[in-house]
Amino acid sequence: MGMAGSGRMGTDVKLRMGLSLTILAFLLLNLWYRVATIFDYSRVVSGVFVCLAVCSLVVIVFPRLLKGFLFAFGASFFLFGFRGYDIQSQVFETVVVFVALTALLVNTRGARSTEQGARSSQDSSHLLDGRSHLNRQLLVLILCYVGLSVLSLMLLPVGHIVKDFWLFGWKSFFLQVANAMPNSWLYPLAGMNRLLVFLVFAVEVAKARESRELFRWIFIGIFVGGVFCAFIGLLDYYGVVSLKWYRLGTTVSPGALHSTFLNRSWLAEFILMMAPFVLIGFMSRIKGLWWKFLLLASLVLCEVALLLGGARGGWVSYPLILFVCWLFFYFTKEGRLESFHFKWRDLVKVAVSVPITIVISLLLIFYVIMPLSNYVKEDAGAKGSKARPKHSTAYIERQASRIVEPSGRLKAWTQGLDVGREQPWFGMGYEAFCWHANILSKVPDSYYVVNKDNKHNRVLDTPHNIYFQLFASGGIVGLFFWALVIGYALTILVVDLIRNKRLLNVPVIISIISFHTYGLFQSMQYIPMIWMFIFLALGYALTIDERVLPDSVRRASGWVIKGMVVLVLIGGVVYFVGRGSQDLADRYGLKVYAEDQDWHNYLGFYHREKGPAGHFRFQEKGG
Secondary structure (H helix, E strand, O other): OOHHHHHHHHHHHHHHHHHHHHHHHHHHHHHHHHHHHHOOOOHHHHHHHHHHHHHHHHHHHOHHHHHHHHHHHHHOHHHOOOOOOOHHHHHHHHHHHHHHHHHHHHHHHHHHHHHHHHHHHOOHHHHHHOOOOOOHHHHHHHHHHHHHHHHHHHHOOHHHHHHHHHHHOHHHHHHHHHOOOOOOOOHHHHHHHHHHHHHHHHHHHHHOOOHHHHHHHHHHHHHHHHHHHHHHHHHHHOOOOOOOOOOOOOOOOOOOOOOOOOOHHHHHHHHHHHHHHHHHHHHOOOOOHHHHHHHHHHHHHHHHHHHHHOOHHHHHHHHHHHHHHHHHHHHEEOOEEOOOOOOHHHHHHHHHHHHHHHHHHHHHHHHHHHHHHHHHHHHOOOOOOOHHHHHHHHHHHHHHHOOOOOHHHHHHHHHHHHHHOOOOOOOOOOOOHHHHHHHHOOOOOOHHHHOHHHOOOOOOOOOOOHHHHHHHHHHHHHHHHHHHHHHHHHHHHHHHHHHHOOOOHHHHHHHHHHHHHHOOOOOHHHOHHHHHHHHHHHHHHHOOOHHHOOHHHHHHHHHHHHHHHHHHHHHHHHHHHOHHHHHHHHHOOOOOOOOOOOHHHOOOEOOOEEEOOEEEOOEOOOO
């Protein structure tokens, strides 16, 4: 080994160590943030925190347990179908931090042993290849999107936020950030932290040895948890058990199946994301008719829960997902990829399988589940036992009749469109839609008010569409960046599937498609657990070497990345010029860009509230 090679190896090791220390510091700061915000919430939450710490330590000492740890992590996803400021989602983010920290420390131990082995054998290639190779092009694409999002935070009143931090104290300030509603300027800070945590998690798992196998266990856990979620959701729907206590006592859509989710639409999102992972079971080495029957029964059970949930977006999206699942199911045989050349009879099989699956689900609902539930309730002497089946039938018919009535969604979408039109190229700031919409809805000359007739009477938390959410956050450039990230990920997954016959790519591809199909009807960032799905898929795609692509495609991607870096720098200048959104204030003749034109005179005070004696503000104790 030459001196140049030795020096390069040493530099690579130092860079990796420096990056690992930076990520470690970020995760430890997040643990500090979590201790301040949720540890004292209740004994149960404190117990979960301590249990996670113990489990992480055990896995770090015994790395072979990492697969089981990640399986349990995936199986817990169904417990976290809540908004980012709900305690359940805050616990979920804490779980992600612990798992990411565990993966980081396990990777560090593995890297040290690899380094020692390389030094003892004086083989630099052993050191450089001992760790999983990340797809650098995809990683840089993701970092460009994240970098643009981070820079966009300059559009918030950063100076005021920093001064409040010192006046309130770290614990009170962290509580404000963690519990910030979407109409607060602190909400984007929580969203940005979440984005970085999810990215770190994806990268650390992708860097691990046997990384694809680790992702496989996460996906299996998600599917197992999803099937259980559908099952207990049916029990709750027909009164056998009650989950209202877990849903914070709230049912947003009376008569709909919610399971452990606060909203039926979020349950539909989850089912659509996790359903493709049933294909992992069909690809497994387990044979026998009973196994296939069990997998198909699980798929039908999930579809029954989706139908009873009544989310129109789920009903519209699910047939497409079923079609793609059956399509890939007929691609494979005996656990291997057969051919992409279809005959007419193969297409007929797929076309017939989808409606058959749906019909079976409907028959189960109306002729098995409802009568059985009715019988059980009558046997138990329950009152109103015959009302639920009739109510369920009417509810499904009513929701089906509304599928062709998109007016509600159109009004939500135009909110996102008109907010984004204020700064169409680089957007209004990451996850700042609701904050801007509340301000602009009171400015007479804004796009929002000029076109007020095509909107809801109140400002929604999100525009109920991931594409309008991306547009409002990062403008055309941000939306373009996201399209490049997803397009590249899908491309490399498909090419790797064709060349290397890696079947695990199949459910990941379908899950990405599901995510962006349902994204037409929801802002996927609003529910942290749902947002996490896309980072799991991107993390898995990071494990695929870019060299699987043709040289011409990689060269073109390189030029695209250089252009993205330039746009990130331009975006930084644009955000700096408009820092604090003062350019919008000047455009509309406002003293400051805010609903409350006096907020900047009250450092260390909370937002203005209205009481019986007029408006007042709370100040933090000791502030």
